[in-house]
Amino acid sequence: MSMVAQLTHRGLAQLAKQYGGLMHLRMGLHDMVVVSTPDMAREVLQGQDSVFANRSSSFVATYLSYNRADMSFANYGPFWRQMRKICVMKLFSRKRVETWDSVGDEINKMVQAVATKTGSPTDLSKVASSLTSHITYKAAFGTNSREGEEGQFETILQEFSKLFAEFNVADFIPWLSWIYTKDLKRRLVNVRGALDVFIDKLIDEHLAKKSNKNSKDENEAAATDMVDELVSFLDEGADHENIKSTDSLSTFKLNRDNIKGLIMDIMIGGTETVASVIEWAMTELMKNPEELKKVQEELSNVVGLCRRVQDSDLENLTYLKCTLKETLRLHPPIPLVFHETAKDTMLAGYLIPARWSVVINTWAIGRDKTAWDEPNAFKPSRFLEPGAKDFKGNDFEFIPFGSGRRSCPGMQLGFYVLEKCVAELVHCFTWELHGGMKGSEIDMSDNFGLTTPKAIPLVVVPSYRLECAL
Template sequence: MAFAHYGPFWRQMRKLSVMKLFSRKRAESWESIRDEVDSHVKAVASNAGDVVNMGELIFNLTKNIIYRAAFGCISQQGQEEFIRILQEFSKLFGAFNMADFIPWLGWADPQGLNTRLEKARGALDKFIDTIIDKKMRNNGGSDVGDTDMVDDLLTFCTEEAQVNQSEDLQNSIKLTRDNIKAIIMDVMFGGTETVASAIEWALAELMKSPEDMKRVQQELAEVVGLDRRVEESDMEKLTSLKCTLKETLRLHPPIPLLLHETAEDTVVAGYQIPAKSRVMINAWAIARDKDSWEDPDSFKPSRFLKEGVADYKGSNFEFIPFGSGRRSCPGMTLGLYALDLAVAHLLHCFTWELPDGMKPSELDMSDVFGLTAPRAARLYAVPKKRLICPLF
């Protein structure tokens, strides 16, 4: 869907994604998200007092969440193979390609990128075909409350589902196996590294700014208390946490360059831009523009307490971490749900220190450019149990 041209098919695919696959109601019904957060809190607790590779732990958390959302538990045994394919695609999409600047070199493929891409695509097709075949043999197989995205898409393909859809959906969509594979690929790319990067950056920024860390944890103690875990019903009351996550998304947007295409010929700043041109929107630079933000390169969550400050929903163009308009990220709700839940639990259950006596000012905050902009160095930290109640 990310690369599809705008038209009836794209419109209805997005409608299906927003209303069914990524709805807030659906996100809250995924017990697997809470299960994975609990599992990783338990893993951190078992290493309390020791140095923990937070980058690796967080990536495993988001990988498991998105994998289970897409495929359910039936295919956990093939998860490592799938992640290997996913990481290969991520490297290829973020790689410097000479043919982007010298188009006539495309046929020669001097860097071998096209060859690697075809190989990765074949491996991905084979993997998802195996999942779909298992689902079809099991006839859906899952309870209604425990269905995953592949289940939903296969159900939508059936005659019964087509009859139940509104007339415009019925006339515009005829899902094929290739469509299902493409949607799942979008979900995995759009939800794994992006959410992991946001969680890791949030924790890193708070460790570099101990006063902000103290403020968020004090709020958690007052709203939730130290005798129980955070619940979904607590989230709307956690103002400081919400501001912290917004500031993290401002400084470190999940995808720094947003993909768009011009619908018609236009002129921008005197430049002729033909229709069908691929346009990259630099969301990273926009969110650090000194004309829109005071002290834009500094981490200041309190800026979001001011009335009238920009929000990330897409209507304020100075802050568009999820894009804007009809090309905005359809999985925003699911991504934010996982981000909120993970960061809230990690901050509420533990206090955090940098290893080996490192000072906050010494923490490396450089990033790496690619499809996402993750930290250049993994975040390592020492957790200590904070709650007075048992974690499990």
């Protein structure tokens, strides 16, 4: 237990240098296997994907996910597969992403807000966090939310995120829980109670809206939000114990806890993760001004200085894509991905018993010196080389969104928001560090939690650079 402080992406990476890419830790009564190399990750996520497809869950995660009623923490099986289908086919389909006007609308508001701060210090962590929370909120709940509701939900979301990152000794020594978890349990009950009140109200409003519509034309159908999609599966008494692999999505039902759990998956997965990468991308560009110049030159050549970036431009912004891939390599949205063995298995000649936690250190894998030249250097040009790695899950040297069955279903949307946001920030503005700071002086430390945001927010001074008005 004296090693608890080392249970971070950086601490585990340091231990892996001494003990290897497959490492066993015994923390109290809890057994954990840590994977820190591409070869070991390939065996876990591809070679034995089904064996390692369960998700280990802490006391906090189990409680906040309504006893694993969501997709993120549900164990692999028929129920999880149906939940995954809902996410892929209904919530994150290409058609739905194209109808999310909230992305473009909120990025426009962000650009206008930054423009008002021309010449003034601007905290980019707040800019990114506000942008992503507004996008996901409106995509989930619709654009007609009442004033004040969004801020209320952001407060709930922030407390959820803090609790997910909270260390709990009861996860390692259960019989100590009565000493340690009194305050933790109070916070858990309070925040889940607040979420119940908030989302129950929204579900009831969406049900009322649904009952008032006898028919929908195509335009109305396209305008539905995530809760509209989810309530179409609602059955208050749904029980998932007897789901069979042959059951179809058309007969699958969700209870309220499932809907609440999925909404939290979406909100947490779509806000802090993307916001932290946006800030890291801008940080790396400020630290490496020659790379910022290359990205801006590409934007000037492809888009020009007389208009804003459009979606059709994105496919031609090759160096921007390389810059974002390099950011994801060095700063993956979720640095530690937790799995659990479904049964006893052999891995690299070692017996891994059932129900052991398996932690994939994506942060360490992205900096593996056997897989990457100058692994700690920010070099976007490495992704221009023939055979360059991609992040879609087939190259195990680069898995910021995971791989296999448990890979992130919102990867497409997340990268689109990241790409569009950074493109607009870099294209519309020139940037200087506050107080005459040099790029080499930027503090690159991070805070460990569910995500790894910068420990010290990036404060910069923007100046509008385009020849056209906003």
